[in-house]
Amino acid sequence: MASSIHLYGGRILINIAIVDNEKSVLENIRGILLNLxxxxxxxxxxxxxxxxxxxVAFETIRYQILISDVDMPEINGIEMGKKARDRDPNIYIIFLTAYVEYAIESYRMEAYQYILKEDVEERLPEIMERLIEIVRNHSIKYCYIGSETQRVKMCQDDIIYIQKAKGTKYTSFFTVKGEVRERISIENVLEKLMSDEFVIVDRSSVVNLRHIMKVRDNVIYLSNGDAVEASHARIKKVKENIRKYWEER
Incomplete structure (x- = not known):
């Protein structure tokens, strides 16, 4: 069961999830954040x-930051973090642990930070101030996609890739919530999005750099498990865009 708080009024820009099987720890972490x-x-x-x-909640709520205990029953924090990364490779994860050896696992999955529980009151405030600033600097953009009668407001970060099937007038937007179709050209899609995070990989396909998990030869593997082939003429430029994107993060 989730308990929710708003620190200030106004629209929500940043969602933070705290996960720990000890209620006292949850209250302590929440209290530290409230003091900031x-x-x-x-x-x-x-x-x-x-x-x-x-x-379950992460299927519908877009969390940018996850603070989690490592040692939990049934599903531990490391396993949960990996599942969260499968859903959104850009989520920032901070692990809390009472055991130094768990830090090795958190590094292997590239957690943003790990904090020993004995140091949490000292280290968490500084880390969160820095991380909130990083997240805020990435402004959230929305767009409307779909047919004229069924428009959907979509966070652009949640669009994984876009494809226009040969011989059809419709373009498919593959998102974290499923597929949405719209009668629009690839060129007009790029004009609508106006973001450097979307790159053309061939004449009929555009991918979101945020959702690229790996590239093998000219095949691009995405966060939802789909794979898109880049043309031989474009793959070199695509790889350059990926490298630049990750260097700037």
Whole structure:
């Protein structure tokens, strides 16, 4: 069961999830964040006592930051973090642990930070102030996609890739919530999005750099498990865009 708080009024810009099977730890972490409320305007926090509850909520709520205990029953923090990364490779994860050896696992999955529980009150405020600033610097953009009678408001970050099938007038937007179709050209799609994070990989396909998991030869593997082939003429430029994107993050 999640408990929710708004630190300030206004629209939610940043969603933070805290996961720990000990209620006292959840309250302590939440209290630390509330004490930093001057730095946390327009932030929303949810707390979860079970990893399973967080993963279910993550299907519909876009969390940018996850703070989690490592040692939890049923699904531990490392396993939950990997599942969260499968859903959104750009989520920032901070692990809390009472055991130094768990830090090695957190590094292997490229967690943003790990914090020993004995150091949490000292280290978490500074880390969160820095991380909130990083997230805020990435402005959230929305667009409307779909048919004239069924428009959907979509966060651009949640669009994984876009394809126009040969011989059809419709373009498909593959998103974290499923497929949406619109009668629009690829050129007009790019004009609508106006973002350097979307790159053309062939004449009929555009991918979101945020959702690229790996590239093998000219095949691009995406966060939803789909794969898109880049043309031989474009693959070199695509790889350059990917490298530049990750260097700037």
């Amino acid at each position: 409320s001057g730095e946390f305007k327009d932030v929303h926090i949810d707390t979860y006592e079970k990893a399973e509850d967080f993963l």
